[in-house]
Amino acid sequence: MFISSVFWLLLLSCSFSFGVESDINCLKSIKASPEDTSGYLNSSWDFNNNTEGFICNFLGIECWHPNESKVLNIKLSNLGLKGQFPRGVENCTSLTGLDLSRNRLSGDLPHDIDRILTFVTSLDLSSNSFSGPIPAKLFNCSYMNVLKLDNNQFSGNIPAEANQLTRLRTFSVANNLLSGQVPPFSENNASITADSYANNPGLCGYPLKPCPSISQKKSFNVVMVFKSNGVIMVAAAGFGIGFVFSFFFFF
Numbered sequence: 299m300f301i302s303s304v305f306w307l308l309l310l311s312c313s314f315s316f317g318v319e320s321d322i323n324c325l326k327s328i329k330a331s332p333e334d335t336s337g338y339l340n341s342s343w344d345f346n347n348n349t350e351g352f353i354c355n356f357l358g359i360e361c362w363h364p365n366e367s368k369v370l371n372i373k374l375s376n377l378g379l380k381g382q383f384p385r386g387v388e389n390c391t392s393l394t395g396l397d398l399s400r401n402r403l404s405g406d407l408p409h410d411i412d413r414i415l416t417f418v419t420s421l422d423l424s425s426n427s428f429s430g431p432i433p434a435k436l437f438n439c440s441y442m443n444v445l446k447l448d449n450n451q452f453s454g455n456i457p458a459e460a461n462q463l464t465r466l467r468t469f470s471v472a473n474n475l476l477s478g479q480v481p482p483f484s485e486n487n488a489s490i491t492a493d494s495y496a497n498n499p500g501l502c503g504y505p506l507k508p509c510p511s512i513s514q515k516k517s518f519n520v521v522m523v524f525k526s527n528g529v530i531m532v533a534a535a536g537f538g539i540g541f542v543f544s545f546f547f548f549f
């Protein structure tokens with residue numbers, strides 16, 4: 299607790315020197331990038347007011363301090379936002395939380411997402427239409443506590459690097475198109491359960507059922523061949539008898 303407070307104080311004092319211009323650019327870029335189908339950002343995010351800390355009153359924006367334009371959290375859930383992941387977030391350099399859940403965002407996540415979300419502890423991208431792979435570098439965001447990617451169309455494997463996130467408490471990739479082995483998170487981690495992975499076509503490994511090893515796959519195939527031969531033989535015999543009966547019936 300103490301160490302992390304010291305860390306955040308250091309981070310905060312470092313970021314003073316970067317000025318607030320960067321964070322204002324960040325929000326300008328976010329306003330410009332996703333299509334704001336409901337017009338919420340268009341009406342609430344007014345950049346013509348130059349009072350220090352003016353962005354802190356914007357819809358969905360929380361600042362470190364109300365008098366200073368330094369963004370702590372961005373919470374833009376369920377605003378009808380459409381388009382790609384807003385890359386401009388990289389200029390909110392002290393951001394710790396990003397919630398873009400329940401919008402209509404799509405496309406791949408940036409592969410260098412660790413540069414964009416370096417200090418983020420909570421990322422919620424759930425219930426959008428993001429697709430493509432989950433970038434391995436997402437798991438280089440080492441402060442991540444909460445990572446919600448559920449209800450999208452992510453495909454491919456979950457990168458094994460996921461277990462680098464030692465602070466992770468909430469993790470969900472349910473309802474995607476993922477396959478392969480799930481990350482080897484600590485097995486005594488009660489919060490990462492089978493529900494975290496539900497409704498993906500091909501995930502396996504603890505806490506799901508074990509992944510078939512290569513030798514198990516072979517013997518499984520052998521059994522299948524044997525069984526299906528049996529079925530073919532029975533079916534052939536049945537057909538033969540039926541054929542004989544109908545033959546008798548006809549003549």
Ligand SMILES: *[C@@H]1O[C@H](CO)[C@@H](O)[C@H](O)[C@H]1NC(C)=O
Binds near residue numbers: 337340341
């Ligand atoms: C944004 O708001 C301005 C006026 O505040 C309006 O002229 C413009 O059409 C709006 N744009 C969208 C995309 O809603």
Ligand SMILES: *[C@@H]1O[C@H](CO)[C@@H](O)[C@H](O)[C@H]1NC(C)=O
Binds near residue numbers: 349353
């Ligand atoms: C500008 O922003 C400040 C701080 O958020 C607010 O108190 C003030 O009313 C705003 N002024 C205008 C003209 O919107």
Ligand SMILES: *[C@@H]1O[C@H](CO)[C@@H](O)[C@H](O)[C@H]1NC(C)=O
Binds near residue numbers: 365
């Ligand atoms: C924040 O701004 C208000 C009003 O301008 C002022 O009274 C207050 O002292 C400021 N707080 C800090 C910590 O700068």
Ligand SMILES: *[C@@H]1O[C@H](CO)[C@@H](O)[C@H](O)[C@H]1NC(C)=O
Binds near residue numbers: 323327385386387389
């Ligand atoms: C971030 O800010 C820098 C400097 O202002 C700018 O050149 C860059 O394009 C911004 N990034 C994005 C993705 O908007």
Ligand SMILES: *[C@@H]1O[C@H](CO)[C@@H](O)[C@H](O)[C@H]1NC(C)=O
Binds near residue numbers: 412438
């Ligand atoms: C993760 O971040 C560290 C420090 O920024 C960097 O040295 C390392 O190469 C990164 N790893 C990956 C897989 O990007």
Ligand SMILES: *[C@@H]1O[C@H](CO)[C@@H](O)[C@H](O)[C@H]1NC(C)=O
Binds near residue numbers: 461463464466483488
């Ligand atoms: C899971 O919980 C354990 C024990 O509470 C913790 O040490 C670990 O960092 C947590 N996260 C992961 C990803 O294992």
